[in-house]
Structures are given as structure tokens and as C-alpha cells.
Amino acid sequence: TRERAQTKFWFERATASILGGVNSPSRSFKSVGGGTPIVMQKGNGSRFIDVDGQEYIDYLAAYGPSILGHAHPVVMDAIRKATQDGILYGTPCPAEVEFAETLRQAIPDLERLRFVNSGTEAVMTTIRVARAVTGRNKIVKFAGCYHGHSDAMLVAAGSGPSSIGVPDSAGVTANTAAEIITVPFNDLSSLEKALACHGMEVAAVLVEPIVGNFGIVAPESENYLQKVIDISHQHGALVIFDEVITGFRFHYGSAAQLYGVHADLYALGKIIGGGLPIGAYGGKLDIMNQVAPLGPAYQAGTMAGNPLSMKAGLACLSVLKTPGIYERMEDLAKRLTQGILELAHHYHETITINRVGGAFTIFFGSQPVRQYADAEATDGVKFAQFFHELIQRGIFIAPSKYEAWFVSAVHTETDIEETLQAVDESFHAMQNTQ
Numbered sequence: 001t002r003e004r005a006q007t008k009f010w011f012e013r014a015t016a017s018i019l020g021g022v023n024s025p026s027r028s029f030k031s032v033g034g035g036t037p038i039v040m041q042k043g044n045g046s047r048f049i050d051v052d053g054q055e056y057i058d059y060l061a062a063y064g065p066s067i068l069g070h071a072h073p074v075v076m077d078a079i080r081k082a083t084q085d086g087i088l089y090g091t092p093c094p095a096e097v098e099f100a101e102t103l104r105q106a107i108p109d110l111e112r113l114r115f116v117n118s119g120t121e122a123v124m125t126t127i128r129v130a131r132a133v134t135g136r137n138k139i140v141k142f143a144g145c146y147h148g149h150s151d152a153m154l155v156a157a158g159s160g161p162s163s164i165g166v167p168d169s170a171g172v173t174a175n176t177a178a179e180i181i182t183v184p185f186n187d188l189s190s191l192e193k194a195l196a197c198h199g200m201e202v203a204a205v206l207v208e209p210i211v212g213n214f215g216i217v218a219p220e221s222e223n224y225l226q227k228v229i230d231i232s233h234q235h236g237a238l239v240i241f242d243e244v245i246t247g248f249r250f251h252y253g254s255a256a257q258l259y260g261v262h263a264d265l266y267a268l269g270k271i272i273g274g275g276l277p278i279g280a281y282g283g284k285l286d287i288m289n290q291v292a293p294l295g296p297a298y299q300a301g302t303m304a305g306n307p308l309s310m311k312a313g314l315a316c317l318s319v320l321k322t323p324g325i326y327e328r329m330e331d332l333a334k335r336l337t338q339g340i341l342e343l344a345h346h347y348h349e350t351i352t353i354n355r356v357g358g359a360f361t362i363f364f365g366s367q368p369v370r371q372y373a374d375a376e377a378t379d380g381v382k383f384a385q386f387f388h389e390l391i392q393r394g395i396f397i398a399p400s401k402y403e404a405w406f407v408s409a410v411h412t413e414t415d416i417e418e419t420l421q422a423v424d425e426s427f428h429a430m431q432n433t434q
């Protein structure tokens with residue numbers, strides 16, 4: 001077994017000053033039956049090295065952003081160069097203009113946009129803007145979808161109760177929760193019913209075009225998203241796409257473009273920052289014109305559009321323009337998932353894999369996962385076992401059965417071979433412990 005002395009040392013020390021030892025609850029190993037979260041020393045390419053000097057192949061990708069792996073030379077150079085000119089002005093700067101133009105070019109639906117510092121802020125603001133524009137209060141979201149930790153979004157956000165407008169978090173008021181209507185993903189009739197009932201009060205329907213937060217879950221029919229948009233518009237509600245995970249994940253642009261659909265507002269984050277903190281939101285001109293200083297909906301940010309995040313983002317997107325880069329990620333992910341399915345078959349493990357492009361989730365269960373209840377019903381104990389076996393063998397994935405494996409642009413054939421070897425040994429070890 002792997003040496004963990006330094007990880008234990010640092011994590012114990014962390015708990016004495018950082019609440020729970022982690023700066024985001026998803027990093028704790030609570031949902032995989034406990035254990036000490038591995039403390040990382042550095043990342044390079046597709047790999048991490050922890051504080052005990054152990055190496056891991058990284059499929060966490062920092063929950064999405066690290067599509068170019070760690071310390072990508074183009075991004076590193078851009079950041080190094082950017083620091084020479086000072087790192088924060090609190091004024092407009094050319095880098096934010098260039099980056100806004102780059103995003104608009106990639107996603108023309110962003111007729112106007114704003115940079116913020118996180119996906120949470122981006123989604124939170126789209127909701128405010130939608131309410132400002134429509135004069136309505138309620139928001140429809142999909143059960144199990146996480147959209148950041150703003151109060152309103154902590155309703156049916158994954159782990160807690162769904163569908164009844166009850167907050168998942170203490171400190172969120174009942175009034176806030178009452179404004180959120182939750183429906184299952186991939187179920188148009190539930191959405192139709194909800195809008196038939198509350199349509200006049202609904203400011204926006206908020207959706208991840210490809211779900212990333214109860215595992216990777218794609219719309220099950222080609223026209224699902226267009227129908228979501230049509231039904232919402234029929235009731236005078238705006239449509240917000242949360243593309244914090246999906247933006248630039250599957251191709252150079254939005255997931256909306258993959259389905260040929262157009263939302264009214266978009267939230268972006270993660271990949272577009274090249275690894276630095278970022279969020280962005282934007283959409284139709286007449287809607288965005290309602291935002292201060294032009295309109296009455298307020299939104300601001302001391303760090304928003306800071307030159308470092310802008311230049312890291314520009315560098316990252318310039319690499320993502322490389323022809324074939326997304327096809328390669330998909331090819332590697334295909335090989336990996338096919339290999340995992342064969343191994344599961346060999347060891348009589350019942351698994352279901354949802355994959356879109358280079359991102360996939362392995363569920364322990366036989367049923368298709370098309371909405372949150374399906375993901376909930378998969379075997380979390382099995383997943384926890386699998387997770388710990390993989391970690392022991394130097395494969396790093398998120399400590400939750402609801403998260404994705406992300407294949408990055410810098411994963412290699414060797415990484416895939418080594419990963420399949422580790423999966424083979426892990427399934428083998430799981431059999432012996434039954």
C-alpha cells in the first residue's frame with residue numbers, strides 16, 4: 001500500500017486551521033466512506049505527485065478546468081508574461097477585450113458578456129438578470145443539478161431532498177427555496193406540467209445542456225433541448241444554459257452548438273480560465289442591456305476581468321483550437337471506457353458508463369442513468385471500494401459516484417494502458433473482498 005505519512009501530516013495540520021481540512025466539501029472523502037484526502041505537491045502534464053512523492057494519473061482535472069493537464073507550457077508562459085505588467089488594475093484592460101471577443105467569436109450567442117470570478121457568480125447573476133427582465137421570481141431547475149452555491153441554487157442540488165423546494169443547506173431560507181421548482185432531467189412532461197402550473201411566475205428555466213453533476217448525462221433525444229426552450233418560451237420564461245462544465249469541454253464552443261440550439265443566457269467558468277479563477281455570463285443584447293451600468297440589474301466584481309485570468313484563458317483557448325485535439329480526447333476516452341467495460345464483464349461487475357466526448361462516469365448498476373434518481377440508485381458502496389482501489393494504484397478520480405472522469409488533451413496512450421491495468425487489479429481486488 002502507498003505511503004501516506006506526509007498526506008496525514010498535512011491533512012491533520014489542515015484541519016486545525018481550515019474548516020474540515022478542505023476548501024471545498026467535494027474534496028473530502030466523506031462520500032466514499034472516509035479516509036484522508038490526498039494532499040498534492042504538484043502537477044505536471046497528465047499527472048499529480050502527492051506530498052509523499054507518489055504519482056497519480058489525474059482524471060479529476062480539478063473538477064473540469066484542467067483540460068490541458070497541469071502546467072501546460074503555453075498557459076504557464078502566458079501567466080509568467082502577464083505578471084510582468086502587474087496583476088490587477090481595477091480598470092478596463094486590453095486582455096479582457098480580446099478575451100471577450102474570443103468568446104463571442106466561439107459562441108456568437110454571447111452578444112454581450114461579463115466576466116466574474118466563479119461559476120457560482122455566473123449562474124447567480126443570470127438568475128438575477130432573468131428576474132429583472134421578466135419581473136417574475138420563480139426558477140425551474142433540474143433535480144440533482146449543481147449550479148454553484150448561491151442560496152437559490154442549493155435546492156435539489158445533488159445530495160439532498162429533491163422536487164419539493166426544500167433547501168439542501170442550512171441557512172437557505174424557506175422563502176428562497178420556495179422560489180425554485182425542480183423537475184427531473186430528460187422528462188418533458190414534468191417540465192410541461194410545472195410550467196402549466198406556475199408558468200406565469202417563472203423567470204427562467206435553468207439547465208445544463210449536458211449534465212455533469214449527477215454523472216455525465218446527455219439529453220436522450222436530439223430535440224430535447226429545443227423542446228425545453230420552446231416550452232419555456234411559450235410560458236414567457238427565459239432559458240439559461242449553465243455551461244460551466246460543458247463550455248469548451250466537448251468542442252471549441254458551447255454544448256448548445258452541438259445541438260444547434262440557442263439559450264437566452266449562458267453561464268461559463270472552469271475551462272475558460274485556463275486554470276485561474278473565472279466565470280462569465282452573457283447572452284442576448286436586449287437582455288444583457290438590463291445589467292448595470294446600462295440597466296437596473298446590479299452585478300460587480302473587484303477581481304472581475306483581471307488580466308491574469310484573461311491571459312490564461314486566452315492561452316488555454318488558443319491551444320484548444322488545435323485541429324484534432326477534441327477528437328483525440330474522445331478517442332482515448334473511448335478506448336478507456338471500452339477497456340473498462342471488458343474488464344467489468346470479465347470480473348462480473350455490473351457497470352453502466354455514460355460518456356460524452358472525453359468525459360464519462362462509471363456507475364455501479366445495470367440501469368441506464370438518464371436522470372438524478374437513476375444515479376442515486378447506483379451502488380455507492382461499490383463505487384467507494386473501486387475509488388479506494390484506484391487511488392492505491394495511482395489513478396486519481398473524484399471521490400463521488402456522481403462525478404466524471406475527464407480525459408485531457410495531454411493524457412497519453414501509456415496513461416490509458418496503465419489505467420486499464422489499475423482497473424483490472426482493482427476489480428480483481430474487489431472480488432477478493434466480497
Ligand code: PMP
Nearest residue numbers: 118119120146147148244245269
Ligand atoms: N455550475 C456547474 C454546472 C458546475 O459544475 C459548477 C462547479 N462544479 C458551478 C456551476 C459552480 O462553479 P464554481 O465552483 O466555479 O463556483
